[in-house]
Amino acid sequence: MTTIATSGLTCAVPMIAVERVQLGHGSGGKMSAWLIGDLFVRELQNAALAEMGDGAVITGGADELVVSTDSFVVSPIEFPGGDIGSLAVHGTLNDVAMMGARPLCLTAGFVLEEGLELATLERIVASMARAAREAGVPVVAGDTKVVERGKADGLYVNTTGIGTVDPLCRPGPRRARVGDVVIVSGPIGRHGMAIMAAREGLAFESSITSDSACLVPLVERLKASATPVHVLRDPTRGGVASALNEIASASRVAIAIDEETLPVPDNVRAACEILGLDPLYVANEGVMLAIVPAAHAVGALEALRSHGLGRGATIIGNVIAQPQATVLLRTALGGTRIVDLLPGDQLPRIC
Amino acid sequence: MKYLSEYRDPAIARALIDRIRRTATRPWTLMEVCGGQTHTIVRQGLDELLEGAVEMIHGPGCPVCVTPLEQIDKALALAARPDVIFTSFGDMLRVPGSDCDLQQVRARGGAVRVVYSPLDALELARRTPEKEVVFFAVGFETTAPANAMAVWRARELGVRNFSVLVSHVTVPPAITAILTAPDNRVQGFLAAGHVCTVMGWTEYEPIAERYRVPIVVTGFEPMDILEGMLMAVEQLESGRHVVENQYVRSVRREGTVPARERVEEVFELADRNWRGIGAIPMSGLRLREEFTAFDAERKFGVARITVNEPTECRAGDVLTGRLKPPKCAAFGTRCTPERPLGALMVSTEGACAAYYHLARHRVVEPQAVAT
Numbered sequence: 001m002t003t004i005a006t007s008g009l010t011c012a013v014p015m016i017a018v019e020r021v022q023l024g025h026g027s028g029g030k031m032s033a034w035l036i037g038d039l040f041v042r043e044l045q046n047a048a049l050a051e052m053g054d055g056a057v058i059t060g061g062a063d064e065l066v067v068s069t070d071s072f073v074v075s076p077i078e079f080p081g082g083d084i085g086s087l088a089v090h091g092t093l094n095d096v097a098m099m100g101a102r103p104l105c106l107t108a109g110f111v112l113e114e115g116l117e118l119a120t121l122e123r124i125v126a127s128m129a130r131a132a133r134e135a136g137v138p139v140v141a142g143d144t145k146v147v148e149r150g151k152a153d154g155l156y157v158n159t160t161g162i163g164t165v166d167p168l169c170r171p172g173p174r175r176a177r178v179g180d181v182v183i184v185s186g187p188i189g190r191h192g193m194a195i196m197a198a199r200e201g202l203a204f205e206s207s208i209t210s211d212s213a214c215l216v217p218l219v220e221r222l223k224a225s226a227t228p229v230h231v232l233r234d235p236t237r238g239g240v241a242s243a244l245n246e247i248a249s250a251s252r253v254a255i256a257i258d259e260e261t262l263p264v265p266d267n268v269r270a271a272c273e274i275l276g277l278d279p280l281y282v283a284n285e286g287v288m289l290a291i292v293p294a295a296h297a298v299g300a301l302e303a304l305r306s307h308g309l310g311r312g313a314t315i316i317g318n319v320i321a322q323p324q325a326t327v328l329l330r331t332a333l334g335g336t337r338i339v340d341l342l343p344g345d346q347l348p349r350i351c
Numbered sequence: 352m353k354y355l356s357e358y359r360d361p362a363i364a365r366a367l368i369d370r371i372r373r374t375a376t377r378p379w380t381l382m383e384v385c386g387g388q389t390h391t392i393v394r395q396g397l398d399e400l401l402e403g404a405v406e407m408i409h410g411p412g413c414p415v416c417v418t419p420l421e422q423i424d425k426a427l428a429l430a431a432r433p434d435v436i437f438t439s440f441g442d443m444l445r446v447p448g449s450d451c452d453l454q455q456v457r458a459r460g461g462a463v464r465v466v467y468s469p470l471d472a473l474e475l476a477r478r479t480p481e482k483e484v485v486f487f488a489v490g491f492e493t494t495a496p497a498n499a500m501a502v503w504r505a506r507e508l509g510v511r512n513f514s515v516l517v518s519h520v521t522v523p524p525a526i527t528a529i530l531t532a533p534d535n536r537v538q539g540f541l542a543a544g545h546v547c548t549v550m551g552w553t554e555y556e557p558i559a560e561r562y563r564v565p566i567v568v569t570g571f572e573p574m575d576i577l578e579g580m581l582m583a584v585e586q587l588e589s590g591r592h593v594v595e596n597q598y599v600r601s602v603r604r605e606g607t608v609p610a611r612e613r614v615e616e617v618f619e620l621a622d623r624n625w626r627g628i629g630a631i632p633m634s635g636l637r638l639r640e641e642f643t644a645f646d647a648e649r650k651f652g653v654a655r656i657t658v659n660e661p662t663e664c665r666a667g668d669v670l671t672g673r674l675k676p677p678k679c680a681a682f683g684t685r686c687t688p689e690r691p692l693g694a695l696m697v698s699t700e701g702a703c704a705a706y707y708h709l710a711r712h713r714v715v716e717p718q719a720v721a722t
Binding site: 018020021022023024030031269273275323326328331332333334335336337338340343344 | 359364365393394395396397399400454455458459467573688689708710711712
């Protein structure tokens with residue numbers, strides 16, 4: 001596509017200059033990509049950041065370590081299938097695991113809003129402790145700040161995870177190769193739809209629970225099967241569609257997925273139909289994408305399915321050469337369409 | 352999933368495509384009226400699968416797209432008021448007004464909330480009596496009953512801090528406007544199934560008769576649309592021009608009478624501007640005199656905001672079928688979903704956005720790289 005310089009053109013509708021942060025900047029779509037690429041990475045640039053992975057590999061003395069950090073602002077803070085405490089543990093451990101690393105420890109920073117009930121805080125911290133214990137990873141440092149009422153939504157948590165690099169498993173978003181297959185470890189769309197249904201103002205009841213879970217054991221099974229894993233990614237905000245777009249861009253390949261193979265639970269599909277949302281863009285917190293050579297697909301699937309979290313693992317597509325940096329979907333009817341990176345948040349439709 | 356997967360069955364779809372191809376002895380040009388149908392057509396590649404037999408022109412049935420700029424600017428003015436909580440369906444938030452959109456008003460401190468039903472907005476008004484709650488009542492006849500119900504309930508409950516910014520449009524005048532345009536190419540219509548679920552199809556009978564065009568009331572799933580196309584093509588091939596109903600599981604000839612009655616009680620017909628098309632006489636709804644206490648335009652004095660539509664956006668040509676989105680000079684360059692020139696690039700049901708998101712790999716030919 002040619003680009004036309006816009007500076008010399010007069011345009012009847014003024015281009016909307018974005019001069020303030022909008023919710024879309026946190027959506028995982030194009031606005032997020034712009035904010036990260038054009039502001040944070042530009043200002044803070046270094047070799048570790050430039051890899052644009054879920055975490056960074058750093059060298060301290062003889063050992064290579066992985067560091068990853070994530071902030072959690074989910075509302076409501078308690079939801080079907082989890083809460084902000086367990087989510088903050090799972091989310092960061094998963095980011096470390098997506099680097100192929102084994103997590104060693106976590107830190108936790110809390111921003112508490114004046115007026116938050118202590119009983120609520122206790123429940124959240126206990127849930128956090130339980131999640132950390134189950135993963136066998138201690139929370140070794142922390143910080144607490146309290147802000148005035150109205151300056152935070154109850155409670156925000158930041159967690160940072162540190163892990164040791166596995167020299168035999170170094171997946172990265174740039175390593176997808178033509179001929180690889182794309183595996184998803186389980187049913188998609190549960191976390192995002194559970195949060196939506198739990199939010200005030202949505203007048204439907206649902207049985208959807210978040211999939212929030214620690215993916216470390218699943219990655220360990222995959223590593224034990226000696227699968228040469230090219231890419232691992234947990235498709236959180238922005239969903240499977242955004243994660244695959246990032247991989248296709250970073251690896252300069254195209255990824256083609258088959259509509260009929262996508263594991264979307266019926267209750268998620270129904271809720272998405274009602275709201276006019278696409279499950280491909282809905283957040284997951286206990287599912288991962290693994291891109292592996294086709295010759296190792298069977299071994300990888302067996303390894304994943306040997307663990308409860310990966311019972312529903314399935315191949316959803318493959319990596320092809322063209323068109324570069326694009327995700328295509330083969331529809332059930334035999335057409336193809338683009339699965340684009342959304343500009344901002346998915347907006348529920350009128351009708 | 353029950354009631355969904357059977358309407359997306361690939362084997363039945365292929366059989367229907369074969370039948371359409373066998374039935375059509377020449378290429379026919381049809382228009383699907385509703386944006387939801389446009390989305391299904393482009394998303395499933397139905398237009399691609401029927402090339403040479405049926406050409407689909409994408410009609411003006413996306414409520415987000417046809418809401419005129421001046422109504423958007425009124426919404427922005429209301430949302431910026433410190434005493435107002437402005438409520439809207441989600442996809443109106445990114446529609447560009449003259450200088451910003453509702454998301455940017457929210458970033459500047461305006462209280463903008465997404466609701467899923469106008470009755471939720473009314474409930475919000477009851478819970479926050481210290482604020483004025485305004486609901487952006489947009490849409491075709493499909494959303495009109497719920498919007499009418501919210502206003503009717505507000506009056507019944509005596510909720511004084513609730514009002515609506517009305518930008519309702521109706522389908523039949525738009526079809527007539529398209530048919531009377533001098534360069535009209537449309538030979539048959541797929542009417543919007545959900546609009547007809549409310550209104551029935553009696554209004555379409557005189558149009559089919561007078562302009563000698565088949566009109567098929569059609570649903571939104573791939574099977575529905577293919578069957579609707581087949582019924583329209585069969586009429587065209589046999590020289591008939593009547594209203595037929597494909598969407599029998601939802602639509603009756605008289606529509607849904609209680610819903611129609613509530614709409615008629617609260618709203619009356621009025622002239623309305625359509626974004627990109629212009630004024631169409633008696634093509635919109637406005638609040639009846641006895642409900643004007645709930646009219647946000649009067650309540651907050653924004654009724655006099657008028658805006659000229661921009662000239663670069665060729666939405667009118669796209670909506671009337673004269674221009675396919677990818678053929679527009681601004682498509683994908685000066686006009687993208689992140690920086691839309693007009694509303695058709697905003698909603699996923701807008702024809703331009705549908706092409707941009709779903710099908711630009713087949714419509715934008717690769718350009719030689721200049722060296």
